[in-house]
Amino acid sequence: MKLRWRIFTVFSLLYCLAYFYRVTMAVLADDISREMSISPAQLGTLSGSFFYAFALTQLPLGPLLDRFGGKRIVVLTGIITTLGVIAFALSHSYPQALVGRILIGIGSASVLMGALRVFTNWFHGDEFGRISGFIIAMGNIGNLAATAPLAWVSNHVGWRPVFLAAACIQAFFLILAYKSVAEHPTLPDAEQPQPSPLNLDGLKEIFANRSYWLISFTAFSWYACYMAVQGLWGGPYLMGVIGLSKVGAGRMLLATSLGFLVGCLFIGEVTEKFTRSPKKTIFFGQAAFLLFMSLFLGPMEHIPLPYLPLVFFLMGLTVSSGVAVYPLIRESFQHRITGTALTAVNFFILLGAATVQQAMGILISRFPKSAQGIFPSVAYHQAFMLPLALIVISTLLFLWVRDPRRSAPAVFSGQ
Secondary structure, eight states: OOHHHHHHHHHHHHHHHHHHHHHTHHHHHHHHHHHHTOOHHHHHHHHHHHHHHHHHHHHHHHHHHHHHOHHHHHHHHHHHHHHHHHHHHTOOSHHHHHHHHHHHHHHHTTHHHHHHHHHHHHSOHHHHHHHHHHHHHHHHHHHHHTTHHHHHHHHHHOHHHHHHHHHHHHHHHHHHHHHHOOSSOOOOGGGSOOOOOOOSHHHHHHHTOHHHHHHHHHHHHHHHHHHIIIIIIHHHHIIIIIOOOHHHHHHHHHHHHHHHHHHHHHHHHHIIIIIOSHHHHHHHHHHHHHHHHGGGGTGGGGSOGGGHHHHHHHHHHHHGGGGGHHHHHHHHSOGGGHHHHHHHHHHHHHHHHHHHHHHHHHHHHTSOOOTTSOOOHHHHHHHHHHHHHHHHHHHHHGGGSOOGGGSSOOOOOOO
16 A cells, blocks of 8 residues: 555544544434433533534644644644543533533544645645545544444443543554654655744735635535534434434434535545536535525425435535535645645634534524423424525625636645
8 A cells, every 4th residue: 555545544544533523412412411411502512612622723723734744733632632532421511521522622623634734745736636535535434433323332332431432542543643644755855845934924815815715604604504414403303303213313314424425435526527626516516405404494304204314315415515625725725825724714614513503502492392302393493594594695605716727727836
């Protein structure tokens, strides 16, 4: 196996775990709510705290990646992740669980961005769309594990042993990354790239670019919608409104994960051979995703149960179009500030997931529960209107994003 593919494999393993931590709340929401006696608003905050911590960590992360490289940052922050996972597994109250989720969010924040920063040195520009889709597809194995498999295991052994086992696996993967990842290909000393000075000039250049803000708003809305379903409220909706069991809801979310995984594997091919532009891939994909999100306003409840897995699979397939945001950003900015540009957009991606999950929890909490302790369908309908409105507005504004494929092609200036 070529060294660059070994590096890809190691980062993919770490990203699988990072994604697993991200979406476990959808399946475990009822268990954690009962054990810790927390409200939907608190549950939204608990799930969203991961994303708030993740998003805020993006602010210093970009310049640090450009200065010190992806390997060092991923390994060091991975230690924080391990501590957070242990703290969450051993928590017995809402504040304790909150601290654990925040630490996991901080520690996980660098995995994908650190990997993509290293990949800019190992993969050429025309390969970057494919490789970014591949690692997110691999990360979705963690997403898959956090659906039906997690529901089944948590029913039999509980959710705490699962997280303790994940902490051990996390530590092993960090050791593997430390020993096997190289930041750059081996070159003579005279040709070794020198680290960039740590400064904020890259941020000034990025913030002055109008397309950056439009892309960021689209990324904010895209991931907010996806995590509204996959990260938290999809599970309670399927159990409370559709009437599925925890395992049944997990299977539906598994179908979404499979659709997302399949889409990520081919998103680079779709971009290079069909749309020939990351911008077009995102626009058409998000327009299709919008149709599926509108089903949560009521039509979903009238779809025959045997067809629901297909609906959730196709929804995941359309969601994968958002992954094209990473090659779009890479092509829109110079190589020397790639890490900063990627994390500057990723800040809004995770901020969207955090704020919308929390806001939906507040909206759902406004409605009284039934005698069986279930919120009415109208509570979910109104809550899902929030992410739906965001994706409508952002998709329209995305038309004004500058398409780098229509100007000078991006130059691969890595080693």
